Amino acid sequence: MNEPVLELKRISKSFSGVEVLKDISVALRGEGSILGLVGENGAGKSTMMNILGGVLQRDRGEILLGGAPYNPRSAMDADEAGIAFIHQELNLFSNMTIAENLFLSDAPGSKWGVLSYRAMNAAARRAMQYVGIDISPSTLVDTLPMGMRQMVEIAKALSRKARIIVFDEPTTSLCTEEKEQLFTIIRDFSAKGISMIYISHALDDVLALCGEVAVLRDGSIIGQLPAEKATKADIVSMMVGRKLDQLFPYVPKHPGEVLLRVDSLCGQKAFRDISFSLRAGEIVGLFGLMGAGRSELANAIYGIDRIESGRIFLLGESVRNPAPEWWIGKGVAYITENRREEGLLMPKTVKENLVLANLRALGGNLGAIDAPREEKDSAAIIDRLSIKTFDKSRQSAQSLSGGNQQKVVIGKWLLTNPRVFLADEPTRGVDVGAKFEIYSHLNALAEDGSAILFISSEMEELIGVCDRILVMSNGSLAGELDRERFDQKELLNLAISRCY
Amino acid sequence: MVAKRLSLGRLLSGERLTLIFFLVYFLFSMLLVGKFSNPVNLTNILVQSADLIILSCGMTFVFMNGGIDFSVTAILGLESVLGARVMTLVGDPLLSVFSGVAFMLFIGLAIGCINGLTVTMLKMPSFIATMATQLIFSGLALWYTQSATIGGLPRPFSYIGRGRLIGVPMPIVITLAVVLATAFILHRTVLGRYIFAVGTNHRTARISGIPIKRTIFKLFLFSGGLSALSGVIMTSRSGAGMPAMGKTMLMDIVGAVVIGGTSVTGGSGSIFGTAIGAVLIIVLNNSLNLLGVDWFVINALKGAMIVLVALLGVLRDAGRR
Numbered sequence: 001m002n003e004p005v006l007e008l009k010r011i012s013k014s015f016s017g018v019e020v021l022k023d024i025s026v027a028l029r030g031e032g033s034i035l036g037l038v039g040e041n042g043a044g045k046s047t048m049m050n051i052l053g054g055v056l057q058r059d060r061g062e063i064l065l066g067g068a069p070y071n072p073r074s075a076m077d078a079d080e081a082g083i084a085f086i087h088q089e090l091n092l093f094s095n096m097t098i099a100e101n102l103f104l105s106d107a108p109g110s111k112w113g114v115l116s117y118r119a120m121n122a123a124a125r126r127a128m129q130y131v132g133i134d135i136s137p138s139t140l141v142d143t144l145p146m147g148m149r150q151m152v153e154i155a156k157a158l159s160r161k162a163r164i165i166v167f168d169e170p171t172t173s174l175c176t177e178e179k180e181q182l183f184t185i186i187r188d189f190s191a192k193g194i195s196m197i198y199i200s201h202a203l204d205d206v207l208a209l210c211g212e213v214a215v216l217r218d219g220s221i222i223g224q225l226p227a228e229k230a231t232k233a234d235i236v237s238m239m240v241g242r243k244l245d246q247l248f249p250y251v252p253k254h255p256g257e258v259l260l261r262v263d264s265l266c267g268q269k270a271f272r273d274i275s276f277s278l279r280a281g282e283i284v285g286l287f288g289l290m291g292a293g294r295s296e297l298a299n300a301i302y303g304i305d306r307i308e309s310g311r312i313f314l315l316g317e318s319v320r321n322p323a324p325e326w327w328i329g330k331g332v333a334y335i336t337e338n339r340r341e342e343g344l345l346m347p348k349t350v351k352e353n354l355v356l357a358n359l360r361a362l363g364g365n366l367g368a369i370d371a372p373r374e375e376k377d378s379a380a381i382i383d384r385l386s387i388k389t390f391d392k393s394r395q396s397a398q399s400l401s402g403g404n405q406q407k408v409v410i411g412k413w414l415l416t417n418p419r420v421f422l423a424d425e426p427t428r429g430v431d432v433g434a435k436f437e438i439y440s441h442l443n444a445l446a447e448d449g450s451a452i453l454f455i456s457s458e459m460e461e462l463i464g465v466c467d468r469i470l471v472m473s474n475g476s477l478a479g480e481l482d483r484e485r486f487d488q489k490e491l492l493n494l495a496i497s498r499c500y
Numbered sequence: 501m502v503a504k505r506l507s508l509g510r511l512l513s514g515e516r517l518t519l520i521f522f523l524v525y526f527l528f529s530m531l532l533v534g535k536f537s538n539p540v541n542l543t544n545i546l547v548q549s550a551d552l553i554i555l556s557c558g559m560t561f562v563f564m565n566g567g568i569d570f571s572v573t574a575i576l577g578l579e580s581v582l583g584a585r586v587m588t589l590v591g592d593p594l595l596s597v598f599s600g601v602a603f604m605l606f607i608g609l610a611i612g613c614i615n616g617l618t619v620t621m622l623k624m625p626s627f628i629a630t631m632a633t634q635l636i637f638s639g640l641a642l643w644y645t646q647s648a649t650i651g652g653l654p655r656p657f658s659y660i661g662r663g664r665l666i667g668v669p670m671p672i673v674i675t676l677a678v679v680l681a682t683a684f685i686l687h688r689t690v691l692g693r694y695i696f697a698v699g700t701n702h703r704t705a706r707i708s709g710i711p712i713k714r715t716i717f718k719l720f721l722f723s724g725g726l727s728a729l730s731g732v733i734m735t736s737r738s739g740a741g742m743p744a745m746g747k748t749m750l751m752d753i754v755g756a757v758v759i760g761g762t763s764v765t766g767g768s769g770s771i772f773g774t775a776i777g778a779v780l781i782i783v784l785n786n787s788l789n790l791l792g793v794d795w796f797v798i799n800a801l802k803g804a805m806i807v808l809v810a811l812l813g814v815l816r817d818a819g820r821r
């Protein structure tokens with residue numbers, strides 16, 4: 001075997017003391033080789049690719065590109081080194097033409113900053129033909145189907161003279177036919193000597209396409225093995241093979257009446273035909289891979305995104321046109337996934353954030369805020385959740401630690417006295433200690449008769465605290481496991497069952 | 501901790517800087533500009549500030565959501581001429597004043613309503629929506645009067661702009677009431693919290709059950725209503741309906757709000773800051789005028805001051821982080 005095209009040697013990276021990559025060593029062997037990269041959400045794939053792309057800087061280790069040291073400081077460096085990235089979310093301007101997108105920088109034939117559309121269009125047509133598509137280069141990207149857009153992105157990578165192309169979940173938005181077309185092109189590139197890294201949850205595709213597969217788990221490479229020797233089962237067990245090393249405070253519960261029921265709910269595109277129910281006093285997990293449609297489902301139930309069809313029942317009564325204000329009045333809370341964008345007013349004080357969802361109840365004469373009650377309510381929650389803040393009336397939410405921020409989000413909802421919680425990744429970006437506290441609070445709420453939908457992409461925590469787990473795959477409900485049947489492999493199999 | 505200093509600091513947190521700037525400038529003017537410290541001149545400053553303060557308070561509401569309201573000067577002109585016309589048509593003096601003022605306030609609220617609906621329902625940026633209403637209604641005012649003023653207003657009407665209440669000029673009394681009321685609404689009520697929340701982060705506010713559209717709509721009602729109130733005082737003081745009334749004030753209004761420390765992107769600001777900003781602009785005008793500085797140069801200096809205060813604000817925020 002000849003010299004590796006790209007080699008990562010003992011790469012480590014930490015974010016504020018948490019090591020997300022530990023001594024990663026992986027190699028892309030030989031021109032035209034394809035390396036599959038698999039791992040759970042949060043295993044470190046994105047961090048690894050960001051280091052390769054110059055978006056993040058490694059703490060330790062070295063990268064060799066064709067045997068020479070490669071130290072990208074920015075995305076521009078990666079581009080110049082001939083490494084291109086095809087992301088899940090495409091980086092195209094949909095209001096521009098194919099040619100304009102292809103040559104955003106370095107337009108062919110341009111002089112003094114004046115574009116030559118003739119030269120650009122001719123070059124764009126050649127680039128598109130190279131990926132097997134004959135289309136007018138002045139077509140607006142807006143009018144192209146997803147698969148075609150991806151081809152534009154690939155053509156763009158090629159026009160930048162890429163020697164290595166990294167595909168990050170390229171098939172999630174493609175139909176079967178488009179996918180076949182993509183694979184044909186990938187094989188064709190391989191034959192032409194372009195090397196690729198292929199990241200995907202669709203293990204069948206990875207095994208079919210790649211020469212080798214590297215498995216990443218918890219920031220470490222578990223193994224890099226030839227694809228022909230690996231089976232899907234091997235890889236799944238490599239991806240999850242770990243013991244539960246954290247403590248989860250599971251409490252057996254006695255589910256009561258059905259509080260919330262969802263019947264054949266379809267979203268605009270992220271999910272379809274979802275039915276489930278939540279009973280008083282139970283914690284129901286909702287597992288799925290990135291892009292499975294979990295957050296979109298919660299958003300739609302809460303009335304933030306539109307519902308295409310299907311029905312929602314609260315205590316047996318059909319809910320029409322749900323909206324956050326309405327749900328809050330009915331005792332349904334939504335702990336959102338993204339604290340910064342959806343959960344908190346970052347520059348505002350802890351106190352202001354805590355009473356945010358319950359302001360209506362604080363209104364007195366002339367709509368004046370009942371300041372003593374505001375003080376009392378917020379103090380009670382800070383005490384109950386042991387939120388660490390030096391002064392709740394002065395400290396802004398953004399200056400709290402991640403765990404305390406998350407507690408403020410939870411506290412905000414506790415003040416509305418809810419009986420149903422939709423909790424989307426309530427422990428994301430929170431340290432182990434705070435996680436444990438959050439699980440305990442969720443348990444206490446369930447014991448008091450609340451129903452909790454616990455959305456997470458961490459299997460361990462779902463297995464640790466839930467009574468049953470629903471699994472979503474590619475927008476639909478792939479299955480449900482009771483506590484006796486909880487099993488990481490089974491969960492992961494269900495989660496990828498509809499990825500094709 | 502030092503409780504007293506803290507509470508005062510909190511009251512003025514965002515606008516402390518403007519206040520200090522104002523006090524320094526005021527002190528220098530008192531000492532260095534000849535006729536500035538004359539009581540007549542000082543009263544004059546306060547009366548002149550009244551219009552700008554009320555208008556700027558209204559603008560502060562729209563700024564809280566990162567928007568702007570260009571239509572305020574159109575409201576002034578249109579209500580001035582239409583209100584004057586109503587007053588000249590009604591015979592009984594008191595009834596005519598009452599119906600005229602009511603009609604003027606109605607016009608402000610109606611235009612605010614149009615702005616609010618365009619922004620919330622048609623999802624148009626306030627920049628465009630209010631620029632359109634500004635052009636439409638100021639055009640309407642000029643067309644209706646063919647640029648002429650409407651005089652012959654009933655005598656009792658002049659009390660609003662020129663009268664005194666226990667020795668204090670009425671415009672100052674009204675302005676004080678407006679500042680206290682709007683400060684109360686913005687800083688002490690549920691609606692005020694809604695406004696801050698919506699201005700800080702739409703999505704968080706929405707998920708927390710805050711009625712976003714209704715809140716934004718109200719911002720334009722405040723702006724329109726307060727413009728109308730200011731227009732009543734101005735019309736009363738000038739004693740005639742004027743189609744181009746307050747035409748040149750827009751930059752001073754925006755200047756006062758910005759100098760007062762209200763964020764252009766929304767989510768933070770204060771009524772007291774705006775009020776100080778407005779008085780500062782008037783003091784600047786007045787003192788430079790007394791020094792015989794050319795009007796065009798005064799404008800240039802105002803621009804420089806806005807940049808200076810904004811820069812200090814940026815530095816302060818950078819230091820805080």
